[in-house]
Amino acid sequence: MPPRLQAIYRIRSDARSIEARARAIALEQSVEMPLAAVADDFVRAEIVGRVETVAEQGPDLFDVRISLSAATVADDPGQLLNMLFGNTSLHEDVLLYDVELSDGLAKAFGGPGHGPAELRRRVGASMRALTCSALKPQGLPPAGLAALARSFAQGGIDYIKDDHGLADQAYSPFAARLDAIAGALRGATARYVPSLSGDLDRMRAQIAAARGAGVNTVLVAPMIMGFANFRRLVWESPDIAFIAHPTMGGAARIAPPLLIGKLFRLIGADAVVFPNHGGRFGYSPDTCHAIARAALADWHGLRPALPVPAGGMTVDRVPEMLDFYGADVMLLIGGALLEARERLAEATGAFVTEVRKFSHG
Amino acid sequence: MPPRLQAIYRIRSDARSIEARARAIALEQSVEMPLAAVADDFVRAEIVGRVETVAEQGPDLFDVRISLSAATVADDPGQLLNMLFGNTSLHEDVLLYDVELSDGLAKAFGGPGHGPAELRRRVGASMRALTCSALKPQGLPPAGLAALARSFAQGGIDYIKDDHGLADQAYSPFAARLDAIAGALRGATARYVPSLSGDLDRMRAQIAAARGAGVNTVLVAPMIMGFANFRRLVWESPDIAFIAHPTMGGAARIAPPLLIGKLFRLIGADAVVFPNHGGRFGYSPDTCHAIARAALADWHGLRPALPVPAGGMTVDRVPEMLDFYGADVMLLIGGALLEARERLAEATGAFVTEVRKFSHG
Numbered sequence: 001m002p003p004r005l006q007a008i009y010r011i012r013s014d015a016r017s018i019e020a021r022a023r024a025i026a027l028e029q030s031v032e033m034p035l036a037a038v039a040d041d042f043v044r045a046e047i048v049g050r051v052e053t054v055a056e057q058g059p060d061l062f063d064v065r066i067s068l069s070a071a072t073v074a075d076d077p078g079q080l081l082n083m084l085f086g087n088t089s090l091h092e093d094v095l096l097y098d099v100e101l102s103d104g105l106a107k108a109f110g111g112p113g114h115g116p117a118e119l120r121r122r123v124g125a126s127m128r129a130l131t132c133s134a135l136k137p138q139g140l141p142p143a144g145l146a147a148l149a150r151s152f153a154q155g156g157i158d159y160i161k162d163d164h165g166l167a168d169q170a171y172s173p174f175a176a177r178l179d180a181i182a183g184a185l186r187g188a189t190a191r192y193v194p195s196l197s198g199d200l201d202r203m204r205a206q207i208a209a210a211r212g213a214g215v216n217t218v219l220v221a222p223m224i225m226g227f228a229n230f231r232r233l234v235w236e237s238p239d240i241a242f243i244a245h246p247t248m249g250g251a252a253r254i255a256p257p258l259l260i261g262k263l264f265r266l267i268g269a270d271a272v273v274f275p276n277h278g279g280r281f282g283y284s285p286d287t288c289h290a291i292a293r294a295a296l297a298d299w300h301g302l303r304p305a306l307p308v309p310a311g312g313m314t315v316d317r318v319p320e321m322l323d324f325y326g327a328d329v330m331l332l333i334g335g336a337l338l339e340a341r342e343r344l345a346e347a348t349g350a351f352v353t354e355v356r357k358f359s360h361g
Numbered sequence: 362m363p364p365r366l367q368a369i370y371r372i373r374s375d376a377r378s379i380e381a382r383a384r385a386i387a388l389e390q391s392v393e394m395p396l397a398a399v400a401d402d403f404v405r406a407e408i409v410g411r412v413e414t415v416a417e418q419g420p421d422l423f424d425v426r427i428s429l430s431a432a433t434v435a436d437d438p439g440q441l442l443n444m445l446f447g448n449t450s451l452h453e454d455v456l457l458y459d460v461e462l463s464d465g466l467a468k469a470f471g472g473p474g475h476g477p478a479e480l481r482r483r484v485g486a487s488m489r490a491l492t493c494s495a496l497k498p499q500g501l502p503p504a505g506l507a508a509l510a511r512s513f514a515q516g517g518i519d520y521i522k523d524d525h526g527l528a529d530q531a532y533s534p535f536a537a538r539l540d541a542i543a544g545a546l547r548g549a550t551a552r553y554v555p556s557l558s559g560d561l562d563r564m565r566a567q568i569a570a571a572r573g574a575g576v577n578t579v580l581v582a583p584m585i586m587g588f589a590n591f592r593r594l595v596w597e598s599p600d601i602a603f604i605a606h607p608t609m610g611g612a613a614r615i616a617p618p619l620l621i622g623k624l625f626r627l628i629g630a631d632a633v634v635f636p637n638h639g640g641r642f643g644y645s646p647d648t649c650h651a652i653a654r655a656a657l658a659d660w661h662g663l664r665p666a667l668p669v670p671a672g673g674m675t676v677d678r679v680p681e682m683l684d685f686y687g688a689d690v691m692l693l694i695g696g697a698l699l700e701a702r703e704r705l706a707e708a709t710g711a712f713v714t715e716v717r718k719f720s721h722g
Contacts, residue, residue: 024641028641030498030499030526031497031498031499031500031524031526032495032497032498032524032525032526032695032696033497033498033695033696033699034696034697034700036700037498037696037699037700037702038498039702040498040500040501040505042500042532043498043499043500043501046500047498047499047500048498069500071500071530071531071532072499072500072526072528072530074528074529074530074531076528076529076558076559078528078558078559078560078582078585078586079528079529079558079559081585081609082525082526082528082558082582082585082608082609083526085609086525086526086582086585086608086609087525087607087608087642087672089608089609089610089611090607090610090611090636090642090644091642091643092643134393136392136393136394137391137392137393137394137398137399137401137404137408137409138391138392138404138408138433139392139401139403139404139407139408139430139432139433140401140404144401163392163393164393164443164447164448165391165392165393165433165443165444165447167433167435167437167440167443168435168437168440169432169433169434169435170432170435171403171432197437197439197440197443197589198437198439198440198589199439199561199587199589199590199592199593200560200561200562200590200593201561201593202589221439221443221447224439224440224442224443224447224587224588224589225439225587225589225590226560226585226586226587226590227585228558228559228560228563228585228586229560229561229586229587229590231560232560232561232562246448246451247443247447247448247450248442248443248446248447248450249450249451250450250451250611275451280385280389281448281451281452282452282453283451311448334393334394335393335394335395335398336395338394338398339394339395339397339398341398341400
């Protein structure tokens with residue numbers, strides 16, 4: 001049998017109940033039936049989840065390590081999520097805290113097709129931090145978004161992503177938006193990153209259109225499109241780099257360093273957006289550090305994914321963020337630049353200058 | 362402009378902060394930028410989310426109703442989830458509690474293609490409750506699962522679903538499982554409900570194979586496959602009935618009556634599985650009642666979805682469950698029947714008899 005998968009759950013429970021609780025989760029995430037009803041020897045020996053360790057982390061807080069057969073996952077990223085957390089996600093007091101995979105399973109999923117080095121190469125950047133901003137608000141017509149993109153490019157930004165709320169709406173359909181923005185950026189260094197939406201077929205058509213317009217980086221939401229569909233696109237589109245957005249990630253239930261830093265990377269994200277500490281979201285500095293570390297660490301020989309801290313960032317935080325993350329980062333500032341309105345290009349330029357200054361410092 | 366979408370969030374917050382918190386969510390779920398940075402009149406008037414009401418529900422607990430432009434959702438079920446809860450799902454203290462849609466948006470998504478009446482017709486049932494069991498444990502070969510199916514059918518069960526953990530694993534590939542089980546059930550009244558897995562293309566191939574084997578009901582996991590891909594299958598497969606499984610539903614963050622009773626129904630589930638109270642999961646009787654009511658209620662002219670309470674149910678609970686849910690229900694008992702092992706057909710027969718007795722009582 002192939003090596004087993006290790007899932008670590010963080011559970012709120014009293015000490016008296018934790019052993020029974022751990023055994024119940026091991027059954028729930030494998031055979032989903034009472035052990036007494038499992039007659040088959042192979043299933044009892046290999047498929048039933050095993051409680052490997054139970055470790056107290058604090059008062060009424062335990063980490064339980066459960067090993068699962070890698071054969072239950074096969075090569076399906078959706079099934080990976082199903083086996084790791086499917087029914088157990090319905091319990092409010094359990095967090096999926098971490099996962100350890102075999103090299104074989106990691107290679108089967110494959111990780112990023114490009115990673116930080118290629119994201120740098122595409123904008124002619126040296127070993128510095130990259131810069132990114134976002135096209136919003138939704139509701140603007142394509143020409144309005146294209147005007148913003150032109151200003152960002154004038155300011156020298158590296159990547160210009162769609163707000164993750166931009167889909168295929170009547171006021172700014174994907175095709176018209178792509179034409180307008182890719183057209184506005186023709187000849188510029190800045191790269192447009194359109195947001196994919198809809199079902200797998202629609203996304204394929206969007207990638208084909210992007211490619212036709214000379215665009216080779218796209219934004220995806222793995223928790224909305226489904227892990228299996230994301231990975232399918234990664235495999236089908238070796239020329240395209242993917243930036244993963246955490247929308248619908250429900251941070252409270254899957255630990256963010258695992259979901260964003262490891263799992264999004266595992267199934268092919270070249271860069272991962274996440275809410276930086278001290279912005280609009282409650283992630284702690286420790287959580288953010290752990291996300292970045294997980295995205296960049298040596299891990300089963302997979303390419304790293306570039307961390308993209310975001311969510312209410314401002315230019316005056318650039319030195320502190322570069323100090324915190326180092327140069328392996330893409331800094332994303334959206335709303336705070338857009339507040340400059342008609343001086344957007346200058347505000348963008350100040351952002352870019354600040355990043356370059358400190359990256360070379 | 363079309364009527365607006367109403368999202369209701371349940372928020373833990375002190376009274377002093379709730380107004381600001383509500384405004385922040387209204388921005389986050391629409392334009393995702395400071396209001397001061399929104400220059401466009403149309404966007405300010407129509408696209409920016411509006412705080413409609415703030416109602417105290419208890420100490421430090423508030424329901425905030427925010428209206429969103431339906432144009433931001435267009436016709437995309439994935440985008441519906443993105444606009445309702447995308448980034449806000451990353452806040453631990455906010456629950457997406459309920460949603461109100463316009464008739465137009467409900468019709469655009471379409472709801473179930475069949476619903477309870479057709480599920481009854483397919484097994485020749487009158488207005489009684491339906492019965493269901495589950496094929497498990499995973500790890501059994503196709504012949505082992507087929508033997509279980511044969512016993513369930515001998516016992517007179519209506520629907521036999523795959524455990525939601527059954528995917529396309531080496532020990533029981535989808536195609537071989539389908540052949541074995543559909544073959545075992547040939548001539549029986551009982552209907553096999555195979556579990557779909559993988560990306561959209563794989564699921565399409567699985568549906569085509571099911572159809573070829575005379576199977577016209579399938580199990581899906583909307584939270585894993587992605588809402589848009591589920592709805593695409595519903596539209597492409599008008600002959601197929603879909604039973605939705607709540608795996609990865611993360612009950613703590615989207616209220617179960619909304620997610621399972623309304624949203625799964627909205628995008629096409631003919632029946633919805635959920636954890637009944639007093640079983641392996643912590644749902645209260647009130648929550649279960651609300652799920653069933655939401656699945657069955659008159660709602661924008663959509664067909665109802667049949668409630669399927671499950672998760673550790675036993676035959677001795679049948680009278681109580683029928684009393685609680687009425688006849689518009691499919692009772693699902695898995696592990697408790699499988700514990701009977703070689704007497705599975707008799708145990709199934711006792712379950713079926715009990716349901717028929719009380720359904721006609």
